[in-house]
Amino acid sequence: MSVAEQSIAGAEARGHGFMASSVGRKVVMAATGIVLFGFVTVHMIGNTQAYMGAGTFNSYAKFLQTMLHGAGIWIFRAVLLAATGLHIWTAVTLTLDNRAARPVGYRAEQNIASTWASRTMRWSGFILAVFIVYHLMHLTIGNVHPAFDHANPYANFVKGFQVPAASGFYIVAQLCLGLHMWHGVWSVTQTLGLVHPRYDSLRRTFATGLTLLVVGVNISYPVAVLAGFIH
Numbered sequence: 001m002s003v004a005e006q007s008i009a010g011a012e013a014r015g016h017g018f019m020a021s022s023v024g025r026k027v028v029m030a031a032t033g034i035v036l037f038g039f040v041t042v043h044m045i046g047n048t049q050a051y052m053g054a055g056t057f058n059s060y061a062k063f064l065q066t067m068l069h070g071a072g073i074w075i076f077r078a079v080l081l082a083a084t085g086l087h088i089w090t091a092v093t094l095t096l097d098n099r100a101a102r103p104v105g106y107r108a109e110q111n112i113a114s115t116w117a118s119r120t121m122r123w124s125g126f127i128l129a130v131f132i133v134y135h136l137m138h139l140t141i142g143n144v145h146p147a148f149d150h151a152n153p154y155a156n157f158v159k160g161f162q163v164p165a166a167s168g169f170y171i172v173a174q175l176c177l178g179l180h181m182w183h184g185v186w187s188v189t190q191t192l193g194l195v196h197p198r199y200d201s202l203r204r205t206f207a208t209g210l211t212l213l214v215v216g217v218n219i220s221y222p223v224a225v226l227a228g229f230i231h
Contacts, residue, residue, distance in 0.1 A: 127173060181210065
C-alpha cells in the first residue's frame with residue numbers, strides 16, 4: 001500500500017470529527033507541545049539542584065518520589081506519556097496527509113519559507129524519542145547505568161555523566177531538542193493565532209530565548225561533571 005493509500009485509509013478510519021481534521025490535530029499537537037515544553041523547562045530547573053550538592057539533589061529527588069503519597073509522580077508520568085503519544089500520533093498522521101496531498105515531489109524544491117529547524121523536525125523528533133527511552137533506562141530504571149543506586153540519585157547523576165559516550169549522546173539530544181523547541185514554540189504561537197508583523201519579532205525572541213536557556217543549562221550538566229565541577 002502506498003503512502004497516499006495509507007493516509008486515505010487512515011483518514012477514513014478517523015472519521016470526520018475534531019481529531020480527524022488537520023486543524024484539530026494541529027491544535028492537539030500545539031497543546032501537547034505546550035505540556036512537553038513545560039516539562040523540559042521544569043525538569044531543567046529541577047536538575048539545577050545538582051549544583052547545590054548531594055544533599056539538596058537527593059532531597060529534591062525524594063520529594064518527587066513522595067509527593068501526593070507517591071501518587072504524584074505516577075500522575076505526572078501518565079500525563080507525559082499521553083502527551084508524548086498524542087504528539088507523535090498527530091505528527092505522523094499530519095505528515096502522511098501532507099505526503100498524500102502531493103505524492104509527487106516538486107521538480108526543484110526551494111526552501112524559501114521554511115527554516116532548517118522545521119526541515120529537520122522529523123529527524124530531531126526521532127532522535128529525541130530514542131533519547132527519551134535511553135534516558136529513562138539510564139537515570140530512572142538504571143539498567144544501562146554503570147553503577148545505579150536507587151538510594152542515591154546524585155551519585156547516579158554524576159557517575160552516569162562521567163561516561164563520555166553517555167554525555168556525548170545527551171549533548172547531541174539536547175541540540176536536537178533545541179531545534180525541536182525553537183520551531184515548536186514558533187509553531188505553537190502560530191497555531192494560537194499570534195501571527196502578526198507586530199508580534200513576529202517577539203515570537204522569535206521568545207522562542208530563541210527559551211530554547212537557549214533550556215538547552216544551555218541542560219548541556220551544562222554533563223560538561224560540569226566531565227570537568228569535575230560536579231563530583
